[in-house]
Amino acid sequence: MNGVMIMKRVSGSRFLIKVLVVLLIASMTFPGAVYSLESAKLIEDGQHIGPGTYYRNMNYITPNGNFMVNMIESKFDSEYIRIGAADSGSSLTNKPVSYQALQKTNDTSRVIGAINGDFFDMTTIKGLTFGTSIIGGEIKTAVKTSTVLGVTDKGDCFIDTLNMEGAAAYKYIQYPVTSVNRLRWADQTVIYTPFFGKTTVNTVAGTDIIVRGVDLPLKAGKVYTGKIESIIPNSKITEIPEDGVVISMPAKAFKQLAGVPSGAKMSFFVNFDKKDLDFAVSGSPRLLEGGEISPKVKERADALQRHPRTAVGIKDNKIYMITVDGRQPGYS
Numbered sequence: 001m002n003g004v005m006i007m008k009r010v011s012g013s014r015f016l017i018k019v020l021v022v023l024l025i026a027s028m029t030f031p032g033a034v035y036s037l038e039s040a041k042l043i044e045d046g047q048h049i050g051p052g053t054y055y056r057n058m059n060y061i062t063p064n065g066n067f068m069v070n071m072i073e074s075k076f077d078s079e080y081i082r083i084g085a086a087d088s089g090s091s092l093t094n095k096p097v098s099y100q101a102l103q104k105t106n107d108t109s110r111v112i113g114a115i116n117g118d119f120f121d122m123t124t125i126k127g128l129t130f131g132t133s134i135i136g137g138e139i140k141t142a143v144k145t146s147t148v149l150g151v152t153d154k155g156d157c158f159i160d161t162l163n164m165e166g167a168a169a170y171k172y173i174q175y176p177v178t179s180v181n182r183l184r185w186a187d188q189t190v191i192y193t194p195f196f197g198k199t200t201v202n203t204v205a206g207t208d209i210i211v212r213g214v215d216l217p218l219k220a221g222k223v224y225t226g227k228i229e230s231i232i233p234n235s236k237i238t239e240i241p242e243d244g245v246v247i248s249m250p251a252k253a254f255k256q257l258a259g260v261p262s263g264a265k266m267s268f269f270v271n272f273d274k275k276d277l278d279f280a281v282s283g284s285p286r287l288l289e290g291g292e293i294s295p296k297v298k299e300r301a302d303a304l305q306r307h308p309r310t311a312v313g314i315k316d317n318k319i320y321m322i323t324v325d326g327r328q329p330g331y332s
């Protein structure tokens with residue numbers, strides 16, 4: 001799992017701020033307000049937690065029960081404030097958002113708010129995120145198309161569709177890359193970096209190519225070249241080298257690559273249709289688009305049912321990070 005975070009630099013110039021969990025449920029600095037909303041009542045508390053950044057807790061008391069909502073509102077062009085993302089350090093390591101946030105707190109900066117990001121696998125590979133994830137410019141995971149909260153290297157934020165393309169090539173033989181650090185299915189080509197873990201995990205056997213001597217981490221817009229150590233046919237699990245990658249291809253690729261000697265060079269690249277990305281966190285479905293309810297909502301059955309949820313939104317130069325608690329009778 002990964003998360004979105006807001007960080008504040010304690011001293012000096014601007015620093016990247018990341019958000020993973022709402023860590024701010026402490027004492028409030030101004031009294032709560034109570035509003036009547038027809039048959040419902042809203043009790044709201046909050047505090048100023050950083051430059052241009054506010055935390056609010058909203059308790060909606062309705063005939064259908066209580067709803068507990070937390071929100072952080074922040075101007076992402078505020079001095080000393082930046083938005084970013086974090087993870088547990090491995091695609092297969094599950095750590096709470098609070099843990100991830102604390103890892104980003106040091107002598108020169110501290111996290112002042114954080115929420116969960118993306119959905120993640122709870123069955124085959126627990127903790128593996130569903131969509132594209134970019135942290136500090138490094139491609140942690142990537143799929144062909146994702147809806148993302150993106151942050152550029154200048155600190156600008158956006159919510160949009162992010163499309164990926166890539167290829168792996170040996171001489172004139174080229175294979176389109178389907179994803180990065182994801183389960184490989186039939187007729188797909190997946191690049192596995194050390195971030196994924198110690199070994200690949202695939203649903204069907206294929207051809208795995210171990211490529212060493214790669215100048216990692218994997219970033220967009222760069223062609224990487226390494227030396228083939230070995231080509232393994234009929235493989236589902238292959239050890240990922242610390243100084244390279246495994247390029248996992250369909251089983252039929254072995255016939256095309258038969259006879260390729262150890263030490264031969266192989267190249268690959270991954271690009272996105274949005275440039276200069278420092279961070280990206282996926283989410284779905286898209287809730288609002290152009291101020292209107294997105295048609296994507298109707299495509300997801302679970303979007304029409306009541307569940308605890310995390311959401312992020314942008315308006316003008318402000319970012320809004322929201323959690324709605326649930327499955328807690330009497331509380332939310």
